[in-house]
Every structure is written in C-alpha cells, then in structure tokens.
Amino acid sequence: MELFLIFISAAVVNNFVLAYFLGICPFIGVSGKLSSAFSMGMAVTFVMTLTAIVTWLIYHLLLVPDLVFLQYVSFILVIASLVQFVEMFIKKVSAPLYRTLGIFLPLITTNCAILGLALFAVMRDYGFLDSVVFGLGAGAGFTLAITIMAGVREELELADVPQAFKGVPITLVVAGLLALAFMGFAGLI
Numbered sequence: 001m002e003l004f005l006i007f008i009s010a011a012v013v014n015n016f017v018l019a020y021f022l023g024i025c026p027f028i029g030v031s032g033k034l035s036s037a038f039s040m041g042m043a044v045t046f047v048m049t050l051t052a053i054v055t056w057l058i059y060h061l062l063l064v065p066d067l068v069f070l071q072y073v074s075f076i077l078v079i080a081s082l083v084q085f086v087e088m089f090i091k092k093v094s095a096p097l098y099r100t101l102g103i104f105l106p107l108i109t110t111n112c113a114i115l116g117l118a119l120f121a122v123m124r125d126y127g128f129l130d131s132v133v134f135g136l137g138a139g140a141g142f143t144l145a146i147t148i149m150a151g152v153r154e155e156l157e158l159a160d161v162p163q164a165f166k167g168v169p170i171t172l173v174v175a176g177l178l179a180l181a182f183m184g185f186a187g188l189i
Contacts, residue, residue, distance in 0.1 A: 003133045006126075009189040010137030016113040017145040018182040023113030026104050027146050028171060036100045037150030038143065043090065043101070045139025047082050047108055048117050052135025054078050055118040056128055075118045083109040113142060148178060 016022045023044070030040040055075050063070055087105050091098040098105070108114065117138050121131045152174050161170055 003129065005189055006130055006133050007137035007140070010134050011141035011144060012182070013185045013189045015141040015145055015182050016116060016138050017142055018179045019186070020113075020116065021179075022116045023111050023142060024175075026107055026111060027142075027149065028175065029107075030101065030104045031146050031149040031153055031171075033100075034147065034150040034154055036097075037146045039097050040101055040104060041139070041143025041146045043086055043105065044108060044111065044114070044142045045136065047079070047086055048114055048139035048142070049132065049135040050082050051075075051079055051114055051118055052121055052131045053128075054082070056121060056126070056131040059122055060128075071119075071122070072115075075115060079114050079118070080109045113138070145178065145182075149174065152178075 010016075014020065017024065017027050026040055026044070031037045055078055058074050058078065059071065063074065083106065086108070087098075090101070090105065117135055121134055124134075126134055153171065156170060156174070165173065
C-alpha cells in the first residue's frame with residue numbers, strides 16, 4: 001500500500017510539472033502534438049526510472065557517509081549519461097520520432113524535474129524500491145500532464161480563440177488551469 005501511495009503521490013498529488021513547476025520547458029515545448037508529447041513523456045519516464053535506480057545506488061553505495069558533497073555532480077553526470085543513452089536508442093529505433101522531438105530530447109539532460117527526482121528521493125530517505133516507484137510515478141505524472149496539455153492544445157487549434165490569446169498566451173493560460181485543477185488533489189496523500 002505504501003508503494004501505491006508513493007506512486008499516486010508522485011504522479012497526481014505532487015505532480016512535478018503541475019505542483020512543483022519542474023520540467024516546464026519540455027512540457028510547453030513538446031506539447032503541441034499528442035504523439036510527440038506522449039513519446040516525450042515515455043522518454044522522460046524511462047530516464048526518471050533509471051535515474052532513481054542509479055542515483056540511489058550511487059548515493060547509498062558510494063557517497064554515504066564521506067562523499068555526500070559530490071551528490072549534485074554525480075547525479076548530473078548520471079542524468080546526462082542516461083539521456084545520451086535514450087537519445088541514441090531513439091535515433092536508432094525511430095528516426096522520425098528523433099526528428100520530431102528535436103532539440104527537446106537533449107533538453108531532458110537539463111530537465112530540472114529529473115534532478116529534482118533524485119534529490120527528493122534522497123531528502124525523503126526512500127529505500128531502493130520506494131525510489132524506483134517514486135521515479136516511475138514521477139515519470140507517469142509528467143506523461144499524464146504533457147499528454148493532457150497536448151490534447152487540449154490540439155483542440156484549441158480548432159477553437160475560435162481571440163487573436164490576442166493565440167499561441168503562447170493561451171498555452172500559458174491552459175497550463176495555469178491544469179495546475180489549478182491538479183491542486184484539487186492536494187492534501188489527499
């Protein structure tokens with residue numbers, strides 16, 4: 001039951017994008033089309049889950065107790081390496097998807113949500129399995145948020161939006177409304 005609560009908390013209640021406002025760059029940049037948004041969400045979920053595993057191992061097996069000051073540097077190196085791995089994999093498996101994600105794929109490296117995941121797991125003193133479930137839940141929450149946003153933005157292309165709100169303004173309004181909607185889950189866990 002505790003693992004389920006960690007997953008739901010990371011995915012819905014404390015959604016990294018809509019509650020902590022981490023990972024906004026790919027959230028806004030890639031949410032124009034539903035297919036590319038979902039693919040980006042899956043890539044981020046994969047990286048977040050692997051990051052949770054590898055950073056837990058590094059922190060608990062290498063850094064504690066004498067080298068904790070290397071936490072940020074080691075976590076950033078792990079994230080950068082994992083993103084390179086995912087980028088090479090997507091380029092090899094699906095060239096059209098690689099072109100669709102474009103510059104946003106390397107931006108996963110600088111996605112503060114992934115570093116936040118590693119740091120939150122350490123701060124909350126999660127065990128190994130808790131950390132993995134937390135990473136999976138955070139990735140699922142990112143995928144949920146970016147997919148909802150992409151669906152709304154695709155519908156807005158067909159809507160009669162006032163000229164002053166077309167483009168970035170309506171995107172930011174929708175992001176704010178999504179964040180407000182997800183605030184309704186606050187306090188559940």
